[in-house]
Amino acid sequence: MMVQMRQYSTKQALRLTAILTLVLLLGSSLALIVRKKQSLDELLRYHTRIKSNLVAMQENTRRLQKQMSDFRTQLKLDEQRHSKEVRLFQRLDQIKAAVQPTEMLVTAIETKDAASSIGFTLKLPYERYEAGVNAMGQLQTEALPLVSFNEASLSSSAGNDITITGTVLLPALPGGQP
Missing domain, CATH: 3.30.70.60 (Ribosomal protein S6/Translation elongation factor EF1B)
Structure with a gap:
């Protein structure tokens, strides 16, 4: 009977070790997945901010190019006038x-x-x-x-x-x- 109990305890210990290892792997995987999701969310926020700033930068660039064009035109007119x-x-x-x-x-x-x-x-x-x-x-x-x-x-x-x-x-x- 002792031998059977020992075998039974060893089996239970192996099962417990296997279950704990499985739980540990699942927990680690879950933590990695959560961290990856947070990283992707942050990347999405950066991308959205860059995309919205891109439109503003393009608008500012167009405005500056128009101002430079107007300024060059004024310079040419000024040279012709004088x-x-x-x-x-x-x-x-x-x-x-x-x-x-x-x-x-x-x-x-x-x-x-x-x-x-x-x-x-x-x-x-x-x-x-x-x-x-x-x-x-x-x-x-x-x-x-x-x-x-x-x-x-x-x-x-x-x-x-x-x-x-x-x-x-x-x-x-x-x-x-x-």
Whole structure:
């Protein structure tokens, strides 16, 4: 009888081990499935958010492209509207605002080989020398019309003024556009 009970206990222990192993596998599988479902739900939320943002980004891109197109059109209209002379005088106004001379003399506009230029002479006090030189450097780096400062001299008379001569040039570019 002892042997039978021992066999019976061993069988029950094996059954219990098998059932526990099966329950453990099922529980682990269930946990993995739940985790996978949560991951897929999160991925679906991200996908939905990206999809909704994509429409907004496409709309913003279309709006920006339209604004750029309108801006380019305005630039072309502005270039056509302004004659060479107006552009030269606008650059002279920029020079006057940047350098802030006490006196400014301007020569007549000269046109040679489809390029236009205008000469100028500036007088500024010696105290403004550093600010004037910095402004001149900045003006020479800007685009058309080109600014060229030809000469700077210090007067030895009373007041110690600095005299600067230069030219504003609007060259003829290929395609006939200045």
